[in-house]
Amino acid sequence: MAENIAALQAMLGELADAVVVAFRGATTALLDGRARVADRVIAGDPELDDLRARIEALATETITIFAPVGPDMRILVSAIQSAHELERMGDLAQHVAEIAQRRAPEPAVPSVAHDLFRDFSAQAIAMVAKSAQVLRTRNVVLALELEQDDDRVDALHRELFALMFGEQWTCGIPAAVDVTLLARFYERIADHAVALSERTVYEVTGRHPESLQL
């Protein structure tokens, strides 16, 4: 069973890395108006779905064969949930790529919001990369850092809204609608990254993160 669990953790790490790659691609497509990069992200999504299905199948099979108890059971059930969460993050990357595709060759984010959106998206993607590392290394200290990282993403998210509501915003309603949705997608992946890491903390320590804050 230890072998299967190791394989599952490697597959989850692989899926998380693929999500990071998808989000980096979608973000480039978005900020630089590059349609072919967006196409590539969209075309890659079925691979992520497939990897999720393989993780789910292996975890279920392992539970069925070995009927584990305690911590191993916790790890296997949580692998299924994490795979589902990562697939969902992949869907969000696809949504970003779709908006990029629709506006290309213009960048979907208007120039007044470009720098702020670049920081915001970079922070969110860095969180996903960190949660991939947590999935691989099961490093609890790193996992707990993600809560603070999320506060920074939330602050940049609020700045984006302040920008849209201010006088500098002369880009009209359609651009505001795009930026609202895009901001929501990046905020959601940051939330998912936190949830993934919270689950790892619980698996490793048997305790919920709020009882462990450094």
Added chain:
Amino acid sequence: MAENIAALQAMLGELADAVVVAFRGATTALLDGRARVADRVIAGDPELDDLRARIEALATETITIFAPVGPDMRILVSAIQSAHELERMGDLAQHVAEIAQRRAPEPAVPSVAHDLFRDFSAQAIAMVAKSAQVLRTRNVVLALELEQDDDRVDALHRELFALMFGEQWTCGIPAAVDVTLLARFYERIADHAVALSERTVYEVTGRHPESLQL
């Protein structure tokens, strides 16, 4: 084990009903600008989280004790996923209530979009109610209907965007941002309702819905 599975299905039905109630409340708060109704939805969210945790615990315990195989295993793993999905839908109801609360006693949806938004939200909530019924009755025909229902929700969603992009929209950026987010939240619960029902179809028939379209 059959007893535990029956208990889990009842608990999932109860959780789904609670999500419907939360969404109805949040929608009233939103369209009528009623802050106290919004408060009640927000105050009720921990109960949903608690029910989700109890479903997860019972499903995990059942797997550990009975080490089921085949269809029973599928039902138990899928109960954990459905509970997670329903909790997420409850979070979305809370987000709606938060926007309602922020704008009350004004309705957060401007009057020009009021009727369209009422239809749109009613359709999405009806889908959640139908998926609750599917969870209870395991009625595959009803489950398959949800795909068509979702097409109607998507059509109303597109109408809302067309309205915001048109000349009738004189409500400015902040209202457009609110409506964009709100529309996204209702669209998401409709998606979740479809996913819940797809899972039931797979449990009952061992086949994915796309291979069964009526």
